[in-house]
Structure formats: C-alpha cells, structure tokens
Amino acid sequence: MSAPESLITPPSATARTAAQAHLDALAKPLGALGELETLAAWLCACQDQCPPRPLDRVRAVVLAGDHGITHFGVSAYPREVTPAMVHAFLAGSAGVAVLARQHGLSLQVFDLAVDDELAGVAPEVTAYKVRRSSEPIHLQDALTDQQVRQAIQAGKLIAAEQIAAGADLLILGDMGIGNTTPAAALIAASFGLGAAEVTGRGTGIDDAALRRKTELIDLALVRVGDRAVDPIQRLAALGSADLAAGVGFLIAAARAGVPVLLDGLITVAEAVVAEDIAPGVVAWCAAGHRSTEPAQQLALDKLGLRPVLDLSLRLGEGSGAVAAVPLLRSAVLLIREMALLADLAPHGS
Numbered sequence: 001m002s003a004p005e006s007l008i009t010p011p012s013a014t015a016r017t018a019a020q021a022h023l024d025a026l027a028k029p030l031g032a033l034g035e036l037e038t039l040a041a042w043l044c045a046c047q048d049q050c051p052p053r054p055l056d057r058v059r060a061v062v063l064a065g066d067h068g069i070t071h072f073g074v075s076a077y078p079r080e081v082t083p084a085m086v087h088a089f090l091a092g093s094a095g096v097a098v099l100a101r102q103h104g105l106s107l108q109v110f111d112l113a114v115d116d117e118l119a120g121v122a123p124e125v126t127a128y129k130v131r132r133s134s135e136p137i138h139l140q141d142a143l144t145d146q147q148v149r150q151a152i153q154a155g156k157l158i159a160a161e162q163i164a165a166g167a168d169l170l171i172l173g174d175m176g177i178g179n180t181t182p183a184a185a186l187i188a189a190s191f192g193l194g195a196a197e198v199t200g201r202g203t204g205i206d207d208a209a210l211r212r213k214t215e216l217i218d219l220a221l222v223r224v225g226d227r228a229v230d231p232i233q234r235l236a237a238l239g240s241a242d243l244a245a246g247v248g249f250l251i252a253a254a255r256a257g258v259p260v261l262l263d264g265l266i267t268v269a270e271a272v273v274a275e276d277i278a279p280g281v282v283a284w285c286a287a288g289h290r291s292t293e294p295a296q297q298l299a300l301d302k303l304g305l306r307p308v309l310d311l312s313l314r315l316g317e318g319s320g321a322v323a324a325v326p327l328l329r330s331a332v333l334l335i336r337e338m339a340l341l342a343d344l345a346p347h348g349s
Contacts, residue, residue: 002232008254008280011045019044019335022051027339035306040331042286046259051336055329059106059162060171060318061249062089062096063155065113065242068136070178074213076203079177083116086175090121096173096317103325109175110158112151113241128154130241137182138219141237143244148232151241155248163256169328170253173318174266176242183269184295185217185238189228190272191302195221198295231276246270251277254284261328263321264291264314268299288321289313
C-alpha cells in the first residue's frame, strides 16, 4: 500500500478564535451574518491573521481530460466537446470564463488527457499532458501507477505556479465529457458506497443511460475490489489523469497554506482522495456550491463541508465556485470594515 504523505499543517486555530471574537463584537446580533461569519473565520484561519487580507488575487485553474468510459454511453454529449471547450476557455467564451471576467479572476486551462492534439494552442496549455484519454474503468485500470504519479506531480506544479503568481485563493475546475463517472466511482470506493447511491445524470442523460452508467460504475467497483483502499491504486483503477492532477493540486495548495474553493462533483472527489493521501487537505478547502450530483452531496456531508451556494448548478468548469467568490469577498469586507458595537456612539436624548 502506498505510504501516506505527511500530515498537512492546519489553518491557524488562534486566528480563527480571534476572528470569531471579532465577529461577535460587530454591530449586529450574535451570528446574524450566518455562513458569512463562518467563511470570514475560515479565511482568517487560512491567512493566520484577523482581519484577513482582501481577496484581490483569486486564480482559477481548469484541468481538462477525456475518459475511456465515454465510449459506453454514459454522457449525453460526444467526447469531441472536450477539445472544443478547451478552445472556448482560451477564447474567453466558456461559462466559467465569462464569470471569471466579471469577477476579475485569473483563469487558465491545462490539458492533462484530452483525446486530441489541440493544434494551435499555446504550449503551456499542453505542457503537463500525461496521455490521451484513459482506459474504460469497468474493463481495466484507467491509468498505470506511473501515470497517476506523473499526473499528481503535474497538479502540484500547476498549483505552485499559481501560488508563485501571488494567489490568495485558488479555484479548481474541470473539463471532460464523461468525468462524472470516474468521479462518482472514486467517491463510492472511498466511502464504501454502492453505485446506485452515487450515480447521477451528469450532462443530463435519460433514464436508460442512467441505468447503464450505474451498471458500469458497479462493474468498475467490483473489478477493483479491495485495491481501492490504497488511494494511488484507487486513482489508477477508477480515476483519470485530470482527476489525479486535481488531487496533486489540492495537496500542494494545502501544504503551501493557500485556501481552495472547490467546485462540483469532480473537485470534491479529488478532495476526498487528496485527504486520504495527505491528511489535513480538506481543512484548507471550502465548498463553492452544491451540485445536482448525488455523489457530491454525499461527499460534502462526509467531509463536513457546507456549500456556499445551492443553485442546482451542474456546468462544472469551476463555474459554481467562481460564482461564489463575491460572497467570500463580502465576508472579508464585513469583518474588515464593519463597525464594532462598542464603538457606536450613543444616541443623544
């Protein structure tokens, strides 16, 4: 079994305590700002200071890849959509690109396993490519162990680049037709859940395709069996290069003390596996939104993460997390700029 990485240092408990005391002293009833107070305290803990710095340098990354399982009818869209969407990210016309532009975020896309050569794109987009697509997980392992480790290292390097550029908050997004199938399988294997519990409609598949998708995830889980206890073996058997890179990205961010806002099913599945490899990762993560995928909701509950938004989003790309950024910025502004109750001048008689 693969040896786990060393424990991740948690966010500062001292700063969190100071933040809660400051929030309680603001000119409002106790707890009146609800989850905005929770987010403010979490950001103080991550930055080890109260009040926290403004979130001026938010950087989002989309990790793209294709999946062998798409040849077996698990998606409402063809795999050719994946390379087309990579070009849309680069052109600034994808959904998350529109939101990133609105909120002043940096956005980059990286090809880890797109089943296309992506001719004409900038070399940095494909610099970390591990392979084209993956193997169908109900028939054989998606990746070799070496490819898993290569992808994890790629994710760590991508995170390091974003951190070196000054990121004070990272967002992890995804792109890949069929990616909800390996993500759901990873969550099922991580928590001992059945295929029927975790399988969702992904891109909007009909009932017949949902049954087929559930059957394939069940076959994959049975095929892998107890090997899934080892998180590296779990990624090799049930994951993909883009998912493995997401795991590495989260580990590197947490180890560097930079908070991450998770998106939907894919990034939450990555967080689940990252926590098994390097315990303590999830303390550096917040959930941007609750998607419509059952596996994501199950995993959020097991990780103890409460989503910022609940808007029935299922686009992926990091779009739900990017949409939640203004609320995190509001949380920061409130704890930084709101008056203290003790400082309010009494009304004259």
